[in-house]
Amino acid sequence: MGDDQLGEALEGSDIVIIPAGVPRKPGMTRDDLFNINAGIVKNLCTAIAKYCPNALVNMISNPVNSTVPIAAEVFKKAGTYDEKKLFGVTTLDVVRAKTFYAGKANVPVTDVNVPVVGGHAGITILPLFSQATPATNALSDEDIKALTKRTQDGGTEVVEAKAGKGSATLSMAYAGAVFANACLKGLNGVPDVVECSFVQSTVTELPFFASKVKLGKNGVEEVLGLGQLSDFEKEGLENLKGELKASIEKGIKFANA
């Protein structure tokens, strides 16, 4: 298997999920994967532009905060870019936020929803527990801070537990399936399909940002706003912008070098 078979694998695809590349080892940040994964993603996106330019792309390969902008630049150069069709998969952050919230609030996880906005690395992952449903009074400010930190560090926790044998795989498979299924539902005209994703955005001044996105027959139907934030979340939002901006710019620069 290799580049020779890419055309055959991609032709006719409505959706392409990209999990290719190296995972972190303990002590690494997602950005430490940039040097290897940026080239892999660039190569795959060049092939997507050639063989299935209309497909929705679900980007899983890290660092997502940079690989999504790389993909956008590759598609722009090829003349195939459609901002409605490019998604950074941040569903695992939502899965984690839901799980940790359900445990602390003592509610069934299947009933829980928590939007997670920003990006997909460290402090750029911003769970909005003030908007979690079902609402609860059982959580103190300290609890919210701890849940936020655990959500932000969830990937690192797994990488450390696996001690050099990779990163989250089964939970990512679940999250990847949830997100791809939502995309397929949207393509098939199912109404009101909403998931968080890292997409081209005007929600903040940053060109890419994760927030709730309504999915439809052409991919993104609407990028939804942030809603009411708590003071803690407002502070988190301001604090993440510098790192997220730098990661986005790094991807754009790489793709145009």
Ligand SMILES: NC(=O)c1ccc[n+]([C@@H]2O[C@H](COP(=O)([O-])OP(=O)(O)OC[C@H]3O[C@@H](n4cnc5c(N)ncnc54)[C@H](O)[C@@H]3O)[C@@H](O)[C@H]2O)c1
């Ligand atoms: N977005 C997320 O939430 C999330 C979650 C988990 C993992 N990840 C990322 O997904 C990526 C893969 O992680 P993993 O744990 O599955 O790693 P893995 O090593 O288990 O799998 C990576 C796969 O990529 C393939 N690959 C390597 N180079 C390739 C190339 N040039 N072209 C095509 N395929 C290639 C390998 O053969 C392997 O099958 C990593 O970058 C990881 O950080 C992201």
Ligand SMILES: O=C(O)C[C@H](O)C(=O)O
């Ligand atoms: O943490 C990682 O390196 C993999 C992935 O991004 C995750 O959140 O589990």
